Amino acid sequence: MSGWTKIDGRAVALRQSNVDTDQLIPARFMSAPRSEGYGSFLLHDARQEDAAHVLNRFASADVLITRRNFGSGSSREAAVYALVDFGIKAVFAPSFGDIFQSNAVNNGLLPARLSEDQIETLIDAIGEGDADASVDLIDGSAMIGGHALSFDLDPVWQQKLVNGWDDIDLTSQHNEKITKFRAARFAAHPWALPAT
Amino acid sequence: MTAPQTLFAKLWAAHEIMLREDGTSLLWVDRHLVHEGSHHAFAKLGDRGMKVAAPDLTFGVVDHYAPTRAGEVAADIRRMIDTLGQNARSQGIRLFDLRDPGQGIVHVIGPEQGLTLPGLLINCGDSHTSTHGAFGALAFGVGATEVAHILATQTIWQKRPNTMRITINGVLGAAVSAKDLALHWIAKLGADGARGHAIEYAGTAVEALSMEGRLTLCNLSIEGGARLGLVAPDQVTFDYIKGRNFAPTAAAWDAAVNDWAALKSDEGAVFDCEVTINAAEIAPTVTWGTSPEDALPITAHVPDPANLPATKQEQARAALEYMGLTAGLPLEAVNVDQVFIGSCTNGRIEDLRLAAKVLAGRKSRVPGLVSPGSALVKKQAEDEGLAQIFTDAGLEWAGAGCSMCVGMNGDLVGSGKRCASSTNRNFKGRQGRGARTHLMSPAMVAAAAVTGHLADVRPLLEGRT
Numbered sequence: 001m002s003g004w005t006k007i008d009g010r011a012v013a014l015r016q017s018n019v020d021t022d023q024l025i026p027a028r029f030m031s032a033p034r035s036e037g038y039g040s041f042l043l044h045d046a047r048q049e050d051a052a053h054v055l056n057r058f059a060s061a062d063v064l065i066t067r068r069n070f071g072s073g074s075s076r077e078a079a080v081y082a083l084v085d086f087g088i089k090a091v092f093a094p095s096f097g098d099i100f101q102s103n104a105v106n107n108g109l110l111p112a113r114l115s116e117d118q119i120e121t122l123i124d125a126i127g128e129g130d131a132d133a134s135v136d137l138i139d140g141s142a143m144i145g146g147h148a149l150s151f152d153l154d155p156v157w158q159q160k161l162v163n164g165w166d167d168i169d170l171t172s173q174h175n176e177k178i179t180k181f182r183a184a185r186f187a188a189h190p191w192a193l194p195a196t
Numbered sequence: 197m198t199a200p201q202t203l204f205a206k207l208w209a210a211h212e213i214m215l216r217e218d219g220t221s222l223l224w225v226d227r228h229l230v231h232e233g234s235h236h237a238f239a240k241l242g243d244r245g246m247k248v249a250a251p252d253l254t255f256g257v258v259d260h261y262a263p264t265r266a267g268e269v270a271a272d273i274r275r276m277i278d279t280l281g282q283n284a285r286s287q288g289i290r291l292f293d294l295r296d297p298g299q300g301i302v303h304v305i306g307p308e309q310g311l312t313l314p315g316l317l318i319n320c321g322d323s324h325t326s327t328h329g330a331f332g333a334l335a336f337g338v339g340a341t342e343v344a345h346i347l348a349t350q351t352i353w354q355k356r357p358n359t360m361r362i363t364i365n366g367v368l369g370a371a372v373s374a375k376d377l378a379l380h381w382i383a384k385l386g387a388d389g390a391r392g393h394a395i396e397y398a399g400t401a402v403e404a405l406s407m408e409g410r411l412t413l414c415n416l417s418i419e420g421g422a423r424l425g426l427v428a429p430d431q432v433t434f435d436y437i438k439g440r441n442f443a444p445t446a447a448a449w450d451a452a453v454n455d456w457a458a459l460k461s462d463e464g465a466v467f468d469c470e471v472t473i474n475a476a477e478i479a480p481t482v483t484w485g486t487s488p489e490d491a492l493p494i495t496a497h498v499p500d501p502a503n504l505p506a507t508k509q510e511q512a513r514a515a516l517e518y519m520g521l522t523a524g525l526p527l528e529a530v531n532v533d534q535v536f537i538g539s540c541t542n543g544r545i546e547d548l549r550l551a552a553k554v555l556a557g558r559k560s561r562v563p564g565l566v567s568p569g570s571a572l573v574k575k576q577a578e579d580e581g582l583a584q585i586f587t588d589a590g591l592e593w594a595g596a597g598c599s600m601c602v603g604m605n606g607d608l609v610g611s612g613k614r615c616a617s618s619t620n621r622n623f624k625g626r627q628g629r630g631a632r633t634h635l636m637s638p639a640m641v642a643a644a645a646v647t648g649h650l651a652d653v654r655p656l657l658e659g660r661t
Contacts, residue, residue, distance in 0.1 A: 015510065016510075016511065016514070017507070017508075017510075017511050018387055018486075018487045018489075018511065020487075020621070020623045020624075022603075022621065022623040022624070022625055022626045023623065023624055023625065026603070026625050026629065027602055027603045027604040027626075028603065028604060028629075030233065030604065031261075031272040031273070031275065031276050031604075033239075034236060034239075045624070045625050045629055045630075046624075067507075068388060068507075069386075069387055069388040069391075069421065072387055072388065072421065073323065073418075073621060073623060074322075074323050074621075075321055075322055075323040075325075075337040075338060075339050076233070076339070077236060077339035077340035077341060078236075078340075080339070095388050095391055097388075097391075097421065098357075098391060098392060098421065098423050099323055099337055099338065099339055100339075102338070102339060102341075102342065103339035103340075103341065103342075106339065106341035106342070107341070116507070154355065155218060156218045156219070156220050156355065159218075167341075167345050167353055168244070168246075168344070168345055168348050168349065171222065171345065171348075171349045171351060171353070172349070174213070174214065174222065175349075177213055177214060177222075178213060178222075178224070178349060178350070178351055181213045181224050182224065182250075182350070185224060185226075189315070189451070189452075189455060190444075190448050190451065191313070191444035191448040191449070191451055191452035191455070192226055192313070192315065192316060193252075193253075194227075194252065194253070194311060194442040195310070195441075195442050195443055195444055195445060195448070196441065196442055
């Protein structure tokens with residue numbers, strides 16, 4: 001995964017709260033290999049039922065503005081693959097599902113938190129159209145539809161998005177510690193090993 | 197004197213390998229459970245040419261895509277199951293394959309096999325991993341990148357969540373179950389009410405729950421947005437575990453019980469958030485909308501969006517439209533097209549017993565499917581005569597798996613069809629495209645079956661012990 005620091009693109013508003021991962025990618029698509037691309041699965045049923053769906057009208061959107069509890073539900077990372085493969089680079093919402101947020105950051109997708117009021121202001125400003133959007137990861141700021149904002153993001157996640165770090169490489173540096181921990185844990189608590 | 201600690205803090209400390217300067221901890225993973233959906237993670241591992249770091253602590257099971265009925269299996273489903281088999285074989289992982297007597301839903305077989313124990317850290321690429329917290333284990337769901345990381349290192353980086361204690365005082369009413377309790381608190385706090393928190397469930401109503409009830413309660417923690425749920429282990433927990441396949445024996449058992457007895461929040465331990473609920477206030481509960489927070493007592497009416505807080509109105513209108521419901525309609529007047537009993541939430545033996553108690557000697561007015569949570573639950577239910585009660589009532593008795601909860605194994609609710617379901621998510625399209633799901637306890641599903649509409653199970657249980 002490669003890191004990034006700035007986005008210059010277009011934002012659209014998805015006026016829903018509780019957009020769960022079952023809506024983001026219906027389960028029936030999840031057996032596909034990632035190499036085939038997941039972009040067409042994004043919000044598949046909603047987009048197919050509504051030709052005027054915002055993501056049908058603005059298929060080159062980079063930034064999504066949406067309401068609370070985005071990405072709640074299932075741990076399926078495929079929900080993030082669908083967003084990323086569609087071309088979405090950042091989602092702004094008052095809150096996100098916990099597992100979704102981690103999945104997003106692990107795939108270079110920014111889950112940026114704004115207050116409910118800020119989100120409502122942006123939704124009103126963008127309406128059913130789209131708007132200019134620029135995002136700066138380094139100073140945590142954005143300019144969306146003419147509104148200057150600073151968003152909330154865990155500094156650890158900011159670093160990860162900027163550097164495109166892969167945790168497996170980072171963790172491998174601590175292999176010795178891990179090996180020692182395992183030995184000590186099962187020596188002190190042999191019951192913690194599966195019995196057979 | 198050290199400060200009083202929460203159960204969560206004790207579990208966290210016991211697994212923390214290191215704490216990075218930025219506040220992220222590297223945690224040791226005692227059990228890693230994988231399923232067909234873990235194919236992305238195995239592919240990532242394969243791309244790096246890596247092997248599974250601790251195959252002895254990794255267990256696989258076929259559940260999400262498991263066909264529960266005889267007949268043709270679609271090619272993509274077959275491929276998903278075969279891929280897990282190949283990955284398990286090549287990595288030396290114990291697999292509970294389709295025909296294994298221990299097969300079932302990952303969150304049912306973990307406890308059943310004695311793989312889930314108090315004090316362990318358990319991960320699985322499934323959000324309902326919170327289920328295992330019922331044993332006093334630190335258990336949470338993760339995405340594919342994290343599954344790959346655990347496969348490669350047997351560890352996970354985590355930021356410490358806040359703590360929340362939900363205390364349920366008093367006694368649950370007759371026919372009011374852990375499912376009703378969970379839907380009640382989620383409706384009260386919201387589907388993101390516990391976001392960023394580790395919940396500990398406490399109080400007399402929780403202590404009185406069986407292991408099955410505690411599993412249901414912890415299972416639904418994620419539906420309130422929590423990272424995980426916990427119940428402090430006690431004699432009920434120990435009695436459940438003893439003698440199970442992978443559970444400790446002999447001297448290890450004694451040492452385990454000794455260690456486990458310390459797994460509770462100390463008197464005076466401070467939580468970031470405290471919620472208190474009176475058990476007597478909880479009625480049999482059903483959902484009316486498309487989020488688990490859209491839950492009400494069965495005696496209530498479909499809400500009028502105009503009477504809801506401004507921020508919820510748009511969502512509620514969309515939910516009613518999707519669900520095909522009119523504001524003001526008594527919930528008991530909502531007819532159902534079909535019923536489903538099963539899932540990691542309510543597919544255990546006690547769930548089937550409660551549903552059977554309602555169904556015994558009665559007929560279902562609508563078609564329905566009963567899928568036991570595991571092959572062992574299936575066998576036990578057949579031995580106890582429960583399967584016969586279901587089939588006598590006109591319901592279909594199927595094999596074990598995630599079945600009609602998850603919409604990916606062939607068991608689907610048709611578009612526009614209304615299903616009374618013992619599952620965990622009433623999301624749009626969850627049980628199938630256009631499917632309308634009402635969540636409730638297995639006993640309430642049985643009540644819907646015999647009446648043909650959403651119904652209060654309490655009168656149906658009068659005179660039945």
